[in-house]
Amino acid sequence: MAHSAKVVSLKQVIARYPLARDLLLKKQESVICRNRESGKVKNVQFRALFQNNPRFWEHSSSWEYFLDRAVFQDLVNTLRAPKEASHLARRSEGDGSPAAPPEEPPSLTAAPTDPQPAAPANIANFGDDYEEIEELPAVERTPRIQQRTARLAQCVLSPETTPDEAAKAVVDATADTTMINRATLLEALRLGDDQARAYTEEVVKETTRMVKTSIRLVDSEIYNDELVQALVQKSNGTVVQHMTRVFLMGLEFLLFYNRQVITKGVANRIRIRFKRDYKHHYRQLLSHLHDDYVSLEHVFLGGMKGLSEIELTRFATGFLVHDVGKAEDIEYHEGDAGYDRNTVERHVKLGYKAVMDKTNYPREAALITGYHHEYYGDPHGYGYFREFLASYKSANPAAEQDYVMAYTMEPVLDYQVLAYFPAKMLEVVDVFDSLTDPNRKYRSPLSQEEACTMIREEFIQKQLKIDPIIYDLFIDFLDQRRPRAAG
């Protein structure tokens, strides 16, 4: 029983009120869909259509989409309410008067069908603050990173800094720098490579300074990861939360790794356990080698070693930008509702292209971005490297990879190894974060213990995706990070 006066065009509503999109997702509203040819009409949840195509209202040639006028009115009222306005309606600033109702759409005659099953309420966006960052002119973005870095540096230097102040400084700096990078790099994708590198140059420079200063703060006594986690949880937007947590946890993990290798002699301890605990795993990866060659030196090309400050900065930069190509809050785990293989692949390739071609970031950061879902050549992984390696192998059928991981890029680019060390370090942090993420859309979050068990069973025992030695180091890292009982 819908009539022309009772519906409004969705395309026009979103063009006029961009934030209506987020509200429609949040409120689990339905959209009236009309087939242009058959005239068939059905009701489908906005969210279900959005997950399939985040801009479905712009692209469909066979369907038109409408909102019930009552729903539309409700949206407008919500957007104009002061409380929502402070959160959502930044784009509507200066647009205080109500819009004239969008043009009347053609009349609808068929009765709506049953809506899709309800999905949990959760705004699927990068972060509320992201809109503000996106609207910030390019010249104002770098000063913002500079300010954040200056505050970080002050925390490092001042003996009076409290752990709370340090936590806030590092979370704010990471979130802002992540969002500024995303906005700037995605804009740069529209430019030619040289022009893009000039466009991103200042952001790259300031981000590098921010990363270096973060390393010093995270490595200092004052850094408290529990305070940091509590603060991240309060920020808006699921993707920016994930990127902030992964950068900071990944950085801590790199520093922990370094301490273990440089001062605690962990390489020797692992060598002693190698035959008993690890060899069978790597046997699968280096099956063409004689048994004697499946050694720690063949797992870590050149043996396990500590990282220089230059390497730490480059790797941490890769951790910071690794998901810069992530377009929306999506499900990354096969088998879960909302999982879409193409979307997962797209964020890796887009991120790689942006960092590699459009910036002067070190190439290490680009490789980390492009290779952070490799899962040791698992055919169900999303690896860029896996694709390159496959085409290299088909052109060079006799070539073999005699080593598992390299610390430097050359053996990766020459196809002498199966993986890039920092990407494997990031992988375990990334998967752990996704599994324990309090904002998981389709499942409740796992505890630390549950997540570790799942990674061991699913990503190591069932199929070797995550590196088993790095995984054990990660468990040691979590153990020293905070008491396991707290997980």
Ligand SMILES: [Fe+2]
């Ligand atoms: Fe990712």
Ligand SMILES: [Fe+2]
């Ligand atoms: Fe990620």
